[in-house]
Amino acid sequence: MKGAGSWAGKFCAKHPWLIRFGVAFVVLALIAAIVGVAILSGYYRKAANYDLSSVSALEVGSLALDRNGNQIGRISLQDRLLVDLEQVPQHLIEALLATEDSRFRRHNGFDLKGIARAAVQNVKAGTIRQGGSTITQQLARHAFSLRGRTFDRKLTELFLARRIEASFTKDEILESYLNRIYLGSGYWGVGAAARGYFDKDVKDLDVTESATLCALIKSPNRFSPYKDPQASVEARNRTLKRMADLGYIEESERIALSGKPSVALPESDRVERPRYLLTKIREEALSILHDRQQVNDLVIETSVDFALQDKTIDIVDRALRLIESREGYSHPVPWAPTENESSGPKVGDDSASPFLQAAVAVVENETGQVVAAVGGRNFRESQFNRAWDAKRAPGSAFLPFLYAAAYESGKVSPITTLLDAPIDNRRIMIGGEEGVLGEWSTESTDETYLGNISAVYALTKSKNSAAARMALENLTPTSVAEFAGEAGLDGEYPEFPSTYLGTAPVNLIDLVRAYTAFPNQGKAVEKSRLITRITTGDGRVLYEKPRFTPRTICSPLTAKWVHESLKATFSDGTATPWSSEISRLKAEVAGKSGTSYEFKDNWFIGYNGRYTWGVWIGFDRPTTIYPHAFGSDTALPIWMEIAEHLDEPIGFQPLHTPSSHPICYHTGCIASEHCRTIELPLTSDEWKLVRDEAAVCPVHGKPGYRMTSRKTADPVESETETTDIPRARPLGRSVTPRVPVVAGDDPWEALNPNREIKIE
Incomplete structure (x- = not known):
């Protein structure tokens, strides 16, 4: 030592x-x-310091129910469908473990061996093929929104993973992870992704579908079966190989499955929640409860009929595809991308869609409650809700309110004689200061004028020139704007005569609601709401829709007179081609088509005794749909198909029980034996007024007259203005027209001074 x-x-x-x-x-x-x-x-x-309850506390939103108690969907910011681990097939769990964390069952939150193995594999591959984070670490990252690629985040994540492992079972961790992970295309969790990509419940997924979903975890956008099907297949096959390496599947099965093409649904067929509708329900709930945090874990009852809603979405999609397939349609279509344009929409893009759009609204006449509503064709492409938020020119769909205002003034009645003949556009100024006013609202390029006709007939035939003369002689832009506002058509109405022909923009839901005044005998419904009741999970009532109090906007007699014209639309107006289909409906209907200047907006609004519903078609950036696109050609077919699916339709309730008296439909005079008649239900006082003002029809009732095959009055000489005419000007302002053309490509040759004008 x-x-x-x-x-x-x-x-x-x-x-x-x-x-x-x-x-x-x-x-x-x-x-x-x-x-x-x-x-x-x-x-x-x-x-x-982190609250571990966040690990299992997922945003489930509030449950939205339709009027029959059927589930519409959950109102949440994320498209998530919660699943129990018992619903998840074993091969999906195996695909997940093979892809993300093969030692999940053996580690306590983080895996040093796994980190080392991933590093070696990534070096060999020359790219990042495997990650070092365990499933528990990923769950910690997502549950607590840990962001950034820093040591601080990584160390926090490691310690949280250890806490999670100490507080939850492995199965609980797996269930939370599978419900929370983002799988691309707006889908959160395997439940929503299985439904969206494959239209299946998660329990019904096969091995290739499970492998496809798990392959998305590393890069949801890059391996999306929508954006790059080949990359999706390659990523899926890597997952299948890893499953074979770990003994989850046989090598022979891997080879067979790897040869299969992408099994995801085409994006055009993807299964969507009715997200326009759910977003509007959430917006309405927020306005009722005044607290964003409250709109969670509630039961929200609505007036919607979800079966009708589902059918309406399908009807709209088929109709738009049909329009886009017609000869002469020149706009891009979502189902056939051009060489430099992908049809795949950008998630969350709120910009205007380049594709043709449609909106639909169905409301109950008695309550104004919304029964079905479609805000557009693809919520992922554009979240703009066209049923509520788009304001567009209604064109000739506005004419019923113009006539109602005229009837309410006391200066015009259904039998008032109006002149249907060319009118100088300087008096209306739609599109320019030259030419004559186009007759696009008749929904025909056949330029025919009828001469002297009754007001009731002029509305049925949707005659621009007759309506314009009536308004110029009896109304003012201000009086029309005030009446429209009372009807619920809020907006900015120009203080010049173009207002008469529907140039002031309105939204669809307001226009549909305003039309309910006609089947409601002059009473307008309140602002349309979707929500009828809101309760908490334990049944405590937070909101119940108050009782509806109708508001009178016109007399029952005015409503009746307008109704008679709209009812005749299907026998002698713009919807005449559909008369045979109308006869098969269970109840009487009435309605009006609408076409705006330059064919940029197409409408059809109509009703039966129980419902009023309307359709709008057009582009987000106003553009001619196609040359001579009329509402009766585009919007009316959708309206008609919806009519066939309405439940329990009822006929119109009579105002009272007066006698019906035959009036000449065309001249508004007392009908002769040769007249084509309209039966106006008139009280004795009203009938006396007619007899005092009008004699027997002087056209069809004259000696020797015989009804022609066209059933119209003899030609009446035109009274087209040819002398000095004061130009229409707003109060205190001048109007600068954009173009001198009257309507589109001028199919009526309004600018051709040598054209022949037919007057019947």
């Missing part, structure tokens, strides 16, 4: 620097250990 100590002493004396180095090393190591422990203790304490 003495020799050894002597040797050590001599060594130390000979190498004193080595002693100093060793002491310094030990001191530094101790300091590093102390600092390390302090840092780790800090992260331990930091992790301890």
